[in-house]
């Protein structure tokens with residue numbers, strides 16, 4: 001069969017928030033656009049389809065107060081002042097070495113923050129509605145907005161635009177997997193080699209936007225970059241299985257510089273028994289976490305739930321079989337609305353006595369009892385009145401000598417009935433990706449744009465260690481729009 005060929009001005013890989021934002025923006029700028037999507041139409045939208053899509057914003061036009069600070073805190077490992085002294089100069093004057101390093105550049109944080117409000121307004125112009133919607137963390141450290149209907153509503157609004165108003169300029173090819181970049185003899189990226197429902201095909205254009213997510217659905221890349229314990233993780237929702245890292249691999253093979261932390265991913269604590277979307281269990285602040293040996297291994301409450309769940313998930317991953325149990329006694333019922341913090345659709349493991357609970361979760365009773373006894377002995381005197389403040393950091397810290405300590409909400413666990421949930425570390429999305437400049441152009445190892453190549457969303461690498469929550473959909477939209485507009489007018 002002859003290889004099918006399609007051509008347009010801009011080729012976009014991926015149909016999540018980043019790809020659709022790029023495609024619609026390129027089309028609005030007058031370009032003809034081809035979009036490749038690995039999934040069938042009913043599953044389109046990758047991770048975006050499954051997220052509630054919180055945005056770290058104060059209101060529809062303003063980013064949260066801590067937005068830039070939190071991102072800058074996790075911009076790299078130890079920045080070398082000799083290399084980063086150029087940060088004080090305009091980006092165009094930076095030495096190439098600095099542009100190509102994997103750190104999240106201040107110029108990128110700036111473009112991201114500046115683009116957030118306009119991105120919300122742009123999505124609203126496509127039919128989305130943003131509001132202050134409830135989140136499942138019982139204690140929070142920042143402000144957030146979200147679209148009514150979550151990421152699914154964003155995917156549907158933008159895809160609908162492509163199918164109606166933009167139909168003469170945008171064509172989405174479903175069940176079509178990008179496999180390789182096409183480069184011309186001058187090294188410019190001029191298209192994508194793919195496999196579609198009818199066999200091999202080529203998509204040619206002046207520019208290519210890679211928006212195919214991270215590598216959370218690729219076990220080999222996860223083990224290679226993030227380590228063998230990733231065998232105990234899984235994507236937090238179905239969308240992650242579609243993201244198998246081809247965009248990142250293609251970019252690196254073409255000479256792109258790596259961006260972000262290749263050894264990390266956004267970790268979230270979920271109930272492994274549940275197939276629900278984001279089956280998170282985040283009540284551990286009020287209880288204890290034990291591993292399969294019955295031992296504690298982490299401070300369960302160093303900060304508000306939304307600020308510590310990722311680090312705690314990573315600690316869980318390091319335990320035997322990457323598994324822990326959160327143990328609660330009857331005092332859990334003192335926490336208003338604690339059920340909000342459990343999104344698993346599986347019932348807790350319940351028992352009248354600790355011995356029965358140990359038996360049910362398969363943990364040695366003597367060890368579990370000793371763990372609880374040590375913890376109970378280090379709890380501050382049983383708080384009276386309103387010293388225990390479930391919905392704010394209450395400073396009820398264990399007495400010195402307990403390792404690890406518990407920094408807040410420390411009350412003895414000694415009163416049945418008992419409840420436990422198993423918790424594993426799920427993989428929401430990976431951090432490592434392609435280094436881009438503020439135009440979303442992919443940079444080579446010498447800090448120069450790879451002609452014709454852009455990346456947006458998870459495919460661009462920015463985060464290190466700790467994910468600055470509620471910024472990834474925003475990243476996809478902001479840099480997708482930038483990529484689409486730049487690609488539409490770029491022939492350089």
Ligand SMILES: Cc1cc2nc3c(=O)[nH]c(=O)nc-3n(C[C@H](O)[C@H](O)[C@H](O)COP(=O)(O)OP(=O)(O)OC[C@H]3O[C@@H](n4cnc5c(N)ncnc54)[C@H](O)[C@@H]3O)c2cc1C
Nearest residue numbers: 014016017018038046047048051054178212457458472473
């Ligand atoms: C349950 C859940 C909750 C989350 N909560 C939040 C939140 O509240 N706030 C927030 O900011 N972020 C959140 N995130 C993260 C955020 O949703 C994602 O990081 C973001 O939506 C990614 O957008 P994207 O466009 O880069 O990738 P995706 O939306 O994953 O889109 C990638 C697309 O590329 C396609 N694709 C992959 N490989 C290929 C290929 N080779 N060829 C063709 N197509 C390909 C996929 O099928 C997919 O459609 C959450 C994620 C999940 C799953």
